[in-house]
Amino acid sequence: MPHPLTSSFRVETLRSGEQFRAAAALYTRVFGYDRPEFSLNPNLLSALARNGGSAVGVFTSQDDLIGFAYGFIGRDANGDEFHYSQAAVVDAAHQGEGVGRLIKEHQRRVALGWGHRTMRWTFDPILARNAHFNFTSLGAEGIGFVPDYYDRPGTDRVVVEWALDRETDPYEDLRRVAPPLLGPTDWGRVTRGTVAAADGTVRRAAWLAVPSTRPGSPVDPAGRTDVAALRARLRDSLTMFVTERSVLVACTRINATTAAYLAVERLGGEQAR
Structure with a gap:
């Protein structure tokens, strides 16, 4: 059950060697990495924080680090610059307490302080909870795959x-549109339709069904999801969205088994990628 937001948490930019080491340890623990090449160098975090990047953390009232994110300045092939958030992690014991939101909002302030006007990051499309946070909670868009x-x-x-x-x-009004009734047999497949914007205009839309929780969890039907096959279907569908120049603007939970992305045509004034 999600915990209520806790006002005793504090969020700040990491500055000391002790904090950078704690962040590296949290990163390794949350991701479950046991190979040295996947570890995070505290010296790198210090250098990023001093030179246009970000290293931010959320602490309990006992000064325990429970959330962390880091990023750096990026530029794509079109010459567009942005703040790239490489990773954000939250201690498993504090999931659902609003820690992720605290992290991203502080990272946003840091990026704006460096003069960045946009932030980018990536996530695994099979994780509906992450997608919901990125699109529906933060108000970001999925611009590529x-x-x-x-x-x-x-x-x-x-x-x-x-x-x-x-x-x-x-896309604010579109993020709240209810998806059609979809289930496990629809996972990875696209359902075409339309959505009505607040101004009454009707826009072409597509829904992409995914598991509402990570495959293999207790609500996974019979626990027998073929993850490789699901990933292949998702790859095909998301590649098609990129070809169509659609953007992902929401991921909404339908029921205990299924959630759905909403992809819509890019609205005027939004730069194509």
């Missing part, structure tokens, strides 16, 4: 872009 982002199987990633100083969200 990269197969095998880390050059190894199982690392397909959706590219997220968050406008840090946008005064109005052009």
Whole structure:
């Protein structure tokens, strides 16, 4: 059961060697890494924090680090610059307490302080909870998709872009649209339709069904999801969205088994990627 937001947490930019070491340890523990090449160097975090990047943490009242994110300045092939958030982690004991939101909002302030106007990061498209946070909670968009982002199987990633100083969200009303009734047999497949915006205009839309929780969890039907096959279907569908220049604007839970992404045509004024 989610815990209520806790006001005793504090969020700050990491500055000391002790904090950077604690962040590296939290990162390794949360991701379950046991190979040295996947570890995080505290010296790197210090250098990033001093030179246009971010290293932010959330602490309990007992000064325990329970959340952490880091990033750096990036530039894509089009010459667009942004703050790239490489990772954000939350201690498992504090999931659902609003720690992730505290992290991203502080990282946003740090990025704006460096003069960045957008932030990007990636996430695994099979994780509906992360998608809901990115799109529905933060108000970011899925602007791209990269197969095998880390050059190894199982690392397909959706590219997220968050406008840090946008005064109005052009997709705000669309993020609240209820998806159609979809189930496990629809996972990874696209359902076409339309959605009505607040101004009455009707826009083409597509729903992409995914598991509402990580495959293999207790609500996974019979616990027999073929994850490799599901990832292949998701790859095909997300690649199609990129080809169509659609953006992902929401991921909504339908029931205990299924959630659905909403992909819509890019609205006027939004730069194509």
